[in-house]
Amino acid sequence: MNGPRTFCAVAGNIGSGKSTLTGLLAERLGWRPYYEHVEGNPYLADFYADMRRWAFHLQVYFLSKRFQHHQEILASPMSVIQDRTIYEDAEIFARNLHQNGLIDGRDHDNYRELFDTMIQFLAPPDLLIYLRTSVPVLVERIRTRGREYERAIPVEYLEQLDSHYEDWIGRYDLSALLVVETDACNLVAEEEELTRVVERIQRRLEATRGYSLPL
Numbered sequence: 098m099n100g101p102r103t104f105c106a107v108a109g110n111i112g113s114g115k116s117t118l119t120g121l122l123a124e125r126l127g128w129r130p131y132y133e134h135v136e137g138n139p140y141l142a143d144f145y146a147d148m149r150r151w152a153f154h155l156q157v158y159f160l161s162k163r164f165q166h167h168q169e170i171l172a173s174p175m176s177v178i179q180d181r182t183i184y185e186d187a188e189i190f191a192r193n194l195h196q197n198g199l200i201d202g203r204d205h206d207n208y209r210e211l212f213d214t215m216i217q218f219l220a221p222p223d224l225l226i227y228l229r230t231s232v233p234v235l236v237e238r239i240r241t242r243g244r245e246y247e248r249a250i251p252v253e254y255l256e257q258l259d260s261h262y263e264d265w266i267g268r269y270d271l272s273a274l275l276v277v278e279t280d281a282c283n284l285v286a287e288e289e290e291l292t293r294v295v296e297r298i299q300r301r302l303e304a305t306r307g308y309s310l311p312l
Contacts, residue, residue: 103128103176103302104220108185108266109228110258111250112235112242114279118228119180121284121291122298131166131179145249152199156191156208160215167219179222187212188265193257221271224301229266230279232256273305 105122107115116132123130140158144151163183170177187209195205230238232255239247266276275297284291 102174103224104170104179104222105177105224105226105298106179106182106222107226107228108182108262109279110230110235110255110262111247112238112255113228113230114238114284115180115228118226118277118284118294119178122178122295125291125295126176126178128176128178129173131170131177133163133181142245145247148194149199152194153204153208156186156194156200157211159186159190160208160212164215164219171220182222182225183212183216183219184265184271185262189258189261193254193261197257223305224273224275224298225269225271226298227262227266227269227274227276228279229262229276232259234280235259273301275301 105128107119107122109115119130119132122128138155138158140151140155144155160183163181163186166179167183170179191200191205191208191212194200195202200208232252235255236252239250266274277294277297282290282294284294
């Protein structure tokens with residue numbers, strides 16, 4: 098692509114389409130994709146079966162892996178698109194688990210201190226793309242993709258995450274922000290929808306970085 102290297106990240110609830118958009122943007126724009134550690138995660142299935150037992154272990158695992166990814170991204174000469182950010186670990190998932198009593202106060206304070214120390218060494222993305230998706234649509238998409246360990250996710254859990262996402266996005270100020278409403282947006286089947294999203298990304302990067310992306 099033309100212009101300086103770009104670091105964009107995609108944020109959103111479980112089932113919002115982060116991985117799909119990450120792959121599509123990587124293909125369209127020639128960016129290197131960095132995906133969330135889901136396959137091969139040693140804690141995820143256990144967590145959904147017994148959240149109280151495995152919540153802290155899962156969050157520390159995600160925090161470690163995303164810190165490694167973020168460091169690799171910042172060192173890369175290539176433009177990058179990241180599937181879920183390190184900020185969501187603390188602002189959404191660990192926060193929600195703590196508020197639900199699944200991570201106790203001592204562990205959460207320890208986790209937050211570790212997170213706050215880590216992000217001092219990390220520059221934020223040039224652009225955060227937030228996929229806003231209603232909970233009923235999330236439920237249907239999770240059911241359709243058929244991951245066995247996700248079938249036990251309670252609707253109430255998705256609703257809590259959605260509330261935390263909206264709160265976090267409402268005060269997000271680390272970088273430029275683009276909100277994409279995804280309930281009726283089929284980026285895989287409709288090329289025009291993807292092109293519109295790419296054009297919006299282009300305009301936001303032009304406003305903040307002063308260069309254009311090839312479409």
